[in-house]
Amino acid sequence: MNSRLRCQSFFRQIARIVLVALTISYLLSITPVVAQENTTAPIILDGRILFEVNKSGEYTAENRANEANAVLRQQVTKPKPAVEVKIERREGLPVIFINDNHLLSVTSADSLNVERKAEQWQRQLQRAIKKAQYQRSNKYIRNAIFLSLGSILLAIACIYGLNRVCRRWLKPFLPAEMTDLPRDSRRRLILQVGVKILTNVLKITPWLLCTIYITDLFPQTRELSHNITDTIIGSLTGELIPLGDKSYSIVGILIFLGLFTGLIFLARTAKELLRSRLLHLTGLNRGTQETVAQIANYALIFLGTIVLLQLAGLDLSSLTIFASVIGVGIGLGLQGIAKEFISGLVLIFERPIQVGDFVNIEGLMGTVERISVRSTEIRTLDAISVIVPNSRFLESEVINWTHQNPVSRLTLPVGVAYGINLHMVREALIQAAQEHPNVLPQPEPQVLFRGFGDNSLDFDLLVWIANPPQQFKIKSDLYFRIEEVLRDRSLEIPFPQRDLHIRSGSVPLEISPQLSESLTQLSASLTKWLELQSNNNSWHKNNSKIDSKESS
Incomplete structure (x- = not known):
């Protein structure tokens, strides 16, 4: 079944390339016809x-x-x-x-x-x-007016009928808001947009046909319509845009743009076909396949552009002025773009990073999805696409976890309480590492005794993995398993603590004689004040007793 689907996809891509090539050939064949000078002129009446x-x-x-x-x-x-x-x-x-x-x-x-x-x-x-x-007689004009009114009524009736048909048959395909659609239903979105365009075309068509019919009824409006049409056609086909030694019409420019768009589409399809059908069979890694496909894509676009310019009759030597202007622009205002372009070429040919590599650049960690001549797309662990300028990969330190060899080592710090058998701790950590399916058996996991901490014995568990993007999940799974193994073996994981020791006795402080005398005076004054307060309280108590006896 999979082979059948691959064959169908392959033939669809081939058919797409053939269709684009035929379209380009047809446009090239009609270009001289559009550009040639008219040798006849019409005799027109009304x-x-x-x-x-x-x-x-x-x-x-x-x-x-x-x-x-x-x-x-x-x-x-x-x-x-x-x-x-x-x-x-x-x-x-x-x-x-x-x-x-x-x-x-x-x-x-x-x-x-x-x-x-x-x-x-x-x-x-x-x-x-x-x-x-x-057609200039009163009888014909009267009949033409009635026919015009009838055509307007007929157009209104057609629009009313089309609205009923659209509401009854096409409404299920048209949601209230396009934003309500799920993002993954691309086919449904295309269908709904197509139905909406078809509906609007059907609503406009009756008015367009009615306008054309009414315009054709009267000789004056018919002649005016013909003059407007001739003016538009003359503006489109007239050679109004000078370029080099030749002048080009708007139609010629549009045909050239259509050919260039078809060339880009053809190059992109050829790149996908080359990458998925040919390079896939060579056994090259994903990054190398992407690099070769990108080079082929840009080469095809470059050669195709030169061919199109030659077919359009444009002298390439006339582009030297344009190239000099571009050079001045690069030297003045396009330094950043030129810098990113050159950096992109360095990344493509030198390949310090490749598509599929897991990198860490200035705290941004993710997988490289695409490398172009201006920027690189990185998909983070949160499934967010980040566009990074190419120059940052050459100007800053980049950690490439999968460069040449995806095998990398993880370090997991673990602390246990004092007084525990260290060999049991080592066996427990090795067991937790060996039980995880994503930990490589070779090189073997290791346990290093790092030293005596403030409140724990500190160890490092070293494991090797072959899938760096999963390192955080692997660490989490290992810590879960380490806690279970230590708990099963009654190995205590200590709480963070701090001990405060207070020593009794005199404080060995040295003070100046002036400060000592001041403190002595302050102490004497405080003693006198306390005695005075005590005498006052005694006097108040005696007075209160005498008053109570007299009253009795």
Whole structure:
């Protein structure tokens, strides 16, 4: 089953690459068509194209079409009952006239059989002029207004019906807030966003169709719509952006950006395919696979960008000025970015850290998930992704627990009470270490007697592990087991305590004669005050006794 899923994923990636390649090829094929100069120009009446004329001698197609279109608009808008279209021969060429006004001459540039082409254009002009005159009549305008109102009502009804359908059938896919969705349901989120976009498109479509229909009913609005469309198309396809010796249109720039986006997508897909299908079979470690895949990705993007610039007709020598500006920018304002870029290249090629390494940089401990040319992503033990600039790995001390060899040693301090058999303590600690499944049997666990502490005998339990990211959990499990083993063997773990010893006798202090005399005077004064207070109390007691006898 797993092999089948891997095959399906492999073929999907291949199909994705082929699809992107075909899209890029198609865009490259239509680029010259978009960029080429138009050699024909249309004859237009009320926004509808009748036919197209070619360049003739010194007259360009645009000049011929503009003159003919101006005559047509002038003749159609005149209040005349009928417009006559006729053909006359002038200098061996058929010339089309409208009410004795020269419209255009049919030349060999328009057709090999100029007579037949002139007759064909004459019939087209007659039908178009007749239709244009009818659409300017009061009867047609009245009917067009009713049709416009009907189309508006129909659009409102369609929107009402679509709202009912959306509420009944599509509402289960649309939650009240997108934030209520669980983060892991990516497919459901994509489906809901797609349904919401589809719903909005369905609601806008009736109004769009109604606007297009009403605009097409009236000749004035139809011509205005055609002029706006021509202006937009001319702005998009006109070569307005100079770059080097050539100028490029907005459509050409958009096509180039689309090709560049497809190139990045193609390079990313090729990188994933290379890493998961080819490098996986070589037996290289994860960090080496990531490094090779990143180099292939950047190389493909670099070469593809050069190819796209060449296909776009851009002279790469013209980029020297741009490169010099970039150099000045790097020297002045982009020092930090250049510093991180160079640091990223050093990390990728020198590989002091690799993807999958467990590192500790300035108190930040976690697993390296991704190394790019500007920054490195570290996933901490709290499952938080931290983006670290690459220069910090070269400028500060980095502890790499898994560099070349993931085996590392843990030290667990343990203290026991005085008077306990030290050999029993050693056996208990060794037993607790050997029973843990993540402690390596080789090298063997060791117990070191560190010394006599204030209130305990201090030991260090040394164990070796092969999974540094789990070191804190392993330490916790070992301490739990050590406490159980010591309790089972009646080995006491002491409480922290402090002993205070007070010695009796005189305090050997030396004081000055002045201080001694002052203290003697103070003592004498205090003695007199106490005697005075005692005499006063005796006098008050005697007076109270005499008063009580007299009253009795």
